[in-house]
Amino acid sequence: ILNVEQSPQSLHVQEGDSTNFTCSFPSSNFYALHWYRWETAKSPEALFVMTLNGDEKKKGRISATLNTKEGYSYLYIKGSQPEDSATYLCASPNAGGTSYGKLTFGQGTILTVHP
């Protein structure tokens, strides 16, 4: 089983603060790194999928970077808003003997943004 880990487990910030969290994954046999946002009572939704070392992706105030050589990705949120409160999941696929691959998820980082 692939080992994907996220830190911190939870985070409380004030509205307007910028924040970041980490996802670490095995650097060998790397295919891709996914970030998802999971708001309460909703389905998890994809934020980014990154495949290349040095990739940087941005969506509004949220951005992510990828370092496949050392096995980590950072997710940044600039100027956090209460609507950013959610669980942020990262995941990495491994082939696992299949052509499609299987996603292994980290435990998630629970972000709470206080007004």
Add this chain to the structure above:
Amino acid sequence: DGGITQSPKYLFRKEGQNVTLSCEQNLNHDAMYWYRQDPGQGLRLIYYSQIVNDFQKGDIAEGYSVSREKKESFPLTVTSAQKNPTAFYLCASSMGQLVSGNTIYFGEGSWLTVV
């Protein structure tokens, strides 16, 4: 609208009973997945299917069974052999290979409680 529909949203089961969770997608995706979430843990893969009439065990398949008779449907049966079935279950699907950077899409989940 295209999406993944899971039902029921809440289900109570008596010990010793089998129950089936429904998952239907109209995204025309080839692959479908079942994940389980427990407090403090990441999503763990139960079963997945890449094509109709074919499916593979995930990391925690014991006590579960699935079928894939139609492309759009991937029901999960939680059998009486599952020792600790109380959990939140998420169904997901993907169009292409996760190892190639394709993302997965999730349903809204089903809560199963054993009483």
